[in-house]
Amino acid sequence: xxxxxxxxxxxxxxxxxxxxxxxxxxxxxxxxxxxxxxxxxxxxxxxxxxxxxxxxxxxxxxxxxxxxxxxxxxxxxxxxxxxxxxxxxxxxxxxxxxxxxxxxxxxxxxxxxxxxxxxxxxxxxxxxxxxxxxxxxxxxxxxxxxxxxxxxxxxxxxxxxxxxxxxxxxxxxxxxxxxxxxxxx
Amino acid sequence: xxxxxxxxxxxxxxxxxxxxxxxxxxxxxxxxxxxxxxxxxxxxxxxxxxxxxxxxxxxxxxxxxxxxxxxxxxxxxxxxxxxxxxxxxxxxxxxxxxxxxxxxxxxxxxxxxxxxxxxxxxxxxxxxxxxxxxxxxxxxxxxxxxxxxxxxxxxxxxxxxxxxxxxxxxxxxxxxxxxxxxxxxxxxxxxxxxxxxxxxxxxxxxxxxxxxxxxxxxxxxxxxxxxxxxxxxxxxxxxxxxxxxxxxxxxxxxxxxxxxxxxxxxxxxxxxxxxxxx
Amino acid sequence: xxxxxxxxxxxxxxxxxxxxxxxxxxxxxxxxxxxxxxxxxxxxxxxxxxxxxxxxxxxxxxxxxxxxxxxxxxxxxxxxxxxxxxxxxxxxxxxxxxxxxxxxxxxxxxxxxxxxxxxxxxxxxxxxxxxxxxxxxxxxxxxxxxxxxxxxxxxxxxxxxxxxxxxxxxxxxxxxxxxxxxxxxxxxxxxxxxxxxxxxxxxxxxxxxxxxxxxxxxxxxxxxxxxxxxxxxxxxxxxxxxxxxxxxxxxxxxxxxxxxxxxxxxxxxxxxxxxxxxxxxxxxxx
Numbered sequence: 001x002x003x004x005x006x007x008x009x010x011x012x013x014x015x016x017x018x019x020x021x022x023x024x025x026x027x028x029x030x031x032x033x034x035x036x037x038x039x040x041x042x043x044x045x046x047x048x049x050x051x052x053x054x055x056x057x058x059x060x061x062x063x064x065x066x067x068x069x070x071x072x073x074x075x076x077x078x079x080x081x082x083x084x085x086x087x088x089x090x091x092x093x094x095x096x097x098x099x100x101x102x103x104x105x106x107x108x109x110x111x112x113x114x115x116x117x118x119x120x121x122x123x124x125x126x127x128x129x130x131x132x133x134x135x136x137x138x139x140x141x142x143x144x145x146x147x148x149x150x151x152x153x154x155x156x157x158x159x160x161x162x163x164x165x166x167x168x169x170x171x172x173x174x175x176x177x178x179x180x181x182x183x184x185x
Numbered sequence: 186x187x188x189x190x191x192x193x194x195x196x197x198x199x200x201x202x203x204x205x206x207x208x209x210x211x212x213x214x215x216x217x218x219x220x221x222x223x224x225x226x227x228x229x230x231x232x233x234x235x236x237x238x239x240x241x242x243x244x245x246x247x248x249x250x251x252x253x254x255x256x257x258x259x260x261x262x263x264x265x266x267x268x269x270x271x272x273x274x275x276x277x278x279x280x281x282x283x284x285x286x287x288x289x290x291x292x293x294x295x296x297x298x299x300x301x302x303x304x305x306x307x308x309x310x311x312x313x314x315x316x317x318x319x320x321x322x323x324x325x326x327x328x329x330x331x332x333x334x335x336x337x338x339x340x341x342x343x344x345x346x347x348x349x350x351x352x353x354x355x356x357x358x359x360x361x362x363x364x365x366x367x368x369x370x371x372x373x374x375x376x377x378x379x380x381x382x383x384x385x386x387x388x389x390x391x392x393x394x395x396x397x398x399x400x401x402x403x404x405x406x407x408x409x410x411x412x413x414x415x416x417x418x419x420x421x422x423x424x425x426x427x428x429x430x431x432x433x434x435x436x437x438x439x440x441x442x443x444x445x446x447x448x449x450x451x452x453x454x455x456x457x458x459x460x461x462x463x
Numbered sequence: 464x465x466x467x468x469x470x471x472x473x474x475x476x477x478x479x480x481x482x483x484x485x486x487x488x489x490x491x492x493x494x495x496x497x498x499x500x501x502x503x504x505x506x507x508x509x510x511x512x513x514x515x516x517x518x519x520x521x522x523x524x525x526x527x528x529x530x531x532x533x534x535x536x537x538x539x540x541x542x543x544x545x546x547x548x549x550x551x552x553x554x555x556x557x558x559x560x561x562x563x564x565x566x567x568x569x570x571x572x573x574x575x576x577x578x579x580x581x582x583x584x585x586x587x588x589x590x591x592x593x594x595x596x597x598x599x600x601x602x603x604x605x606x607x608x609x610x611x612x613x614x615x616x617x618x619x620x621x622x623x624x625x626x627x628x629x630x631x632x633x634x635x636x637x638x639x640x641x642x643x644x645x646x647x648x649x650x651x652x653x654x655x656x657x658x659x660x661x662x663x664x665x666x667x668x669x670x671x672x673x674x675x676x677x678x679x680x681x682x683x684x685x686x687x688x689x690x691x692x693x694x695x696x697x698x699x700x701x702x703x704x705x706x707x708x709x710x711x712x713x714x715x716x717x718x719x720x721x722x723x724x725x726x727x728x729x730x731x732x733x734x735x736x737x738x739x740x741x742x743x744x745x746x747x748x749x
Contacts, residue, residue, distance in 0.1 A: 005428050007418055007421050007426055010354055011417045011418045012414050013358075014354070014356070014361075015358065015417070017356070018359045018360070018361075018365075019366060019406065021360070022367055025363075026370070028370065028402060031395070042403065049407065061355055072319055078271070080312045080315045080316060083228060135275065135304050136271060136275075138274070141274060152396060160407070164407040164408065164411070166609075167565075167608075167609040170609060178566075179567070179569045179572070180572065180576075181568045181586045372555060375517065375522050375555065380548075380623055381578060401561070404563040405562065409560050
């Protein structure tokens with residue numbers, strides 16, 4: 001744990017944790033991909049955003065909240081196993097934070113997007129890895145799920161993380177971005 | 186149809202069912218501790234008889250906590266298709282990996298062994314046990330009690346500089362804000378629907394479209410949450426909230442004999458469960 | 464009498480029906496809105512205003528009673544709900560929260576794109592809508608939404624609804640939380656939409672100044688019922704009615720009533736600021 005949790009860190013962790021819980025109990029937390037592992041999820045995104053904004057400690061706590069709530073709400077045997085539901089989730093915010101810190105001096109947008117991607121990837125790889133180790137699915141199935149679920153999860157994670165964090169950090173329009181409806185009449 | 190957007194209004198976390206049983210009256214610290222011990226034991230245990238024993242304990246818990254069993258069963262029902270799919274997969278493809286047992290059948294990558302059968306049965310039982318156990322816990326303990334219990338349980342960690350109080354506060358904030366954000370989400374869905382969005386009506390194979398449909402809800406939801414966070418930070422700092430400052434408590438828990446007995450029982454049950462060799 | 468564009472007949476709505484938490488939000492409410500009218504709905508928090516207006520574009524379907532909008536019966540499950548939502552533009556409280564695209568132009572264009580319109584038509588509509596709310600199209604379309612002020616964001620949100628080119632515009636407390644200058648400007652824009660573009664406007668408000676200056680007709684709601692209706696002059700000119708239903712009054716009405724209580728001969732229906740000033744001048748000159 002980082003030294004000294006400030007009021008800011010406590011509140012941000014709590015609020016993003018609330019979103020993680022909320023996404024878990026409503027259908028909005030899921031991307032409908034019909035596979036053996038159930039729907040793909042976007043519930044890791046609060047942990048990613050928390051990690052980028054307030055450091056690895058906050059990211060880890062949100063991951064824990066996500067893990068516990070997915071454990072309690074699970075309807076799939078895979079996530080009724082605390083080792084699979086909770087443990088991997090602790091690292092989502094941590095890897096997202098490390099990615100962001102490592103790249104932020106190169107380019108802010110790149111760093112945020114990459115953090116969103118790596119955070120999602122951490123979730124996919126660790127959850128499926130543990131699922132294989134704990135005997136819920138053979139390696140071949142896990143590899144398929146990594147593509148069918150992991151890929152959409154990572155893409156959504158990048159888009160939402162970029163949109164939210166860029167707005168929060170009030171990043172200016174760096175790439176002279178034009179709206180879709182721009183152009184000559 | 187009018188329920189189209191009302192889904193979020195009715196969500197509850199923790200469905201506390203006050204039946205005033207012994208289990209309800211247990212000190213939350215001890216209840217949580219006992220629960221954690223049992224969960225860990227169930228996660229490790231992979232014997233037939235051990236799991237049968239655990240299942241019996243769960244059923245007994247429903248009885249003493251005066252909670253109708255159908256609350257637990259309703260948690261299992263939606264999972265049945267998944268259990269079956271999982272079982273078939275484990276049965277067919279796991280003989281190879283779960284080695285050590287007798288192989289009954291082998292054809293290409295398909296192999297069925299005594300170990301893969303054990304895996305199928307044990308993981309299904311484990312799932313049912315965990316559902317039952319967590320139902321008993323959440324039905325017999327309010328969320329406030331749960332948070333308090335967790336905070337006290339982690340108390341000793343304060344000695345190694347783990348911010349226990351801050352941690353409990355984070356959980357409290359998270360639980361407090363779920364209904365608020367649910368309302369925001371409902372409003373957001375309605376507002377976007379008013380300008381042409383639709384949710385979950387596309388065919389299931391149009392994954393990209395259905396995923397795109399989420400952005401107008403998810404992104405504003407995060408933005409609203411973060412601006413609420415800013416307000417709360419300001420309010421807490423204005424009241425001079427100091428993380429880590431020592432503070433007194435409003436609710437005091439005092440452990441009684443029954444609490445120690447519950448904890449002791451969970452340890453004994455776990456030892457028996459893991460000690461059974463079959 | 465012509466067919467009203469919005470016709471609500473004996474509409475009732477109960478939240479969480481059949482549970483201990485059930486709550487009657489609307490109780491046999493009837494109201495008619497003529498095309499081109501500007502209607503205000505006032506009433507205390509919890510009087511059912513928000514529930515009522517969500518029926519207008521089918522976000523809530525009638526449990527009992529009827530809602531007919533521009534000839535479409537909202538209670539029929541088979542009606543084209545998307546077409547209804549394009550005809551009735553609903554702007555929620557604090558609509559600035561609903562912006563989600565990074566750039567202003569994209570956000571305003573969300574609705575028209577969803578309608579499947581060709582790019583050229585989308586552009587025209589976005590430009591038209593942004594002009595109506597007072598945002599310069601060329602200057603603003605490529606700005607990031609989060610860099611805008613609260614008032615500007617609200618205009619973007621309003622433009623996002625207007626770009627659907629609705630026939631009826633429904634607004635839930637359109638000016639709440641705005642600074643006085645943005646408030647006046649927005650009110651002016653809404654009035655222009657109503658008077659010049661011919662939009663039927665229905666708005667919910669707690670601000671009686673706003674109601675008295677903007678509305679052709681006022682509905683007063685209390686406890687899920689429409690308790691009375693009339694022109695602002697009829698409503699604010701009737702002190703018993705105001706007392707009975709605890710309706711707040713514009714400041715000008717307050718002044719007029721106080722003067723009358725002191726025995727001055729004054730017309731309490733003259734509540735527009737200029738009229739009030741005239742009345743007072745008359746007293747002084749007498």
